[in-house]
Amino acid sequence: MALDQLQYEKVDISDFDKRKEDISRQLSHAASTIGFFYVTGHGISEERLDRAFAIGKKWFDLALEQKAEYKLDPVEYIGWKDQGVSRKTARAPKEQITFGHVAPDNQYAIALEAKAKKVVPEIEEFTRGFMDDCLRISQTILRGLAIALGQDEDFFVKGLDRNLPDAGGQGGWNNYLPFSSSSPETKWRSPTHADAELFTLLFQQQGRPGLEVTPGREFFNASNNGKPFLKNWDKFTQPPDEVLTFHPMPPIKNAITVNIGDLLMRWSDGEYLSTYHRVRAPAPDNNIPETERLSLVYFANPARSTVIQASACRRCVLVPVFLL
Ligand SMILES: O=C(O)CCC(=O)C(=O)O
């Protein structure tokens, strides 16, 4: 299996106010060609990231019965998704826990955190410290992406405010359980999918590869065949894996992996691409370690009341062609 690595862009977002033209050009190029890229100069230290991974590990080490008390709320998308292989077949076991921003009026997030910190007190450090860092980084990325579309810098950022009662943004971890490479029938730890939100900040662990990406996505694919966009988002017309070309996207030290999601693809009128990706399981023909694989995710989402209204952009001129 010879999968070439793509030339993913690495965008240094430090000193944004002084370098915004450059940064927005790079972000926009990466988001509108492949839809996956790396971000450096984000201000999260290695120690802080190590600690955030340790908090996730501590959570997953709890007994199953204990974790079962935090069942995922599918509307808020916070809580624990159990060790199932629910969405598709041929998937190695994985679990996930996500938390919301603990804003003054965000009752769901407050209740979940209050309960969780009785067993893992460090959760508070994650929800109030690490997730705020992620929010700040997300705001910077969104400013750059708005400028590149000729919009006001704040065009996408307005709803990203942790103090709104219906604040969005979820942070947490995926835990892909240890898996034997001699289980030939199970190839994926996560099946091919696109993410639903504006974008995901993905922190990959060093030495735990597996993420694969198929670059770009055609605009018409994202229309969900005319059905409501945010319902059944994983039932989009999705090309079969055989016709897609996947490339590995390995962890890079001190770099955050960023992938555009469906909501930003829609909000940017298809300019920024929500890209299909998957996570490969250990197998005899790859070098993926059989150990667990933990990934830390922050799903950037605006408050629920935010109006998502696209504005004119370069790709829109294509729309009438597909409607004919
Ligand atoms: O764990 C990874 O590398 C990918 C995670 C992912 O695709 C997701 O949580 O949506």
Ligand SMILES: [Fe+2]
């Ligand atoms: Fe994903």
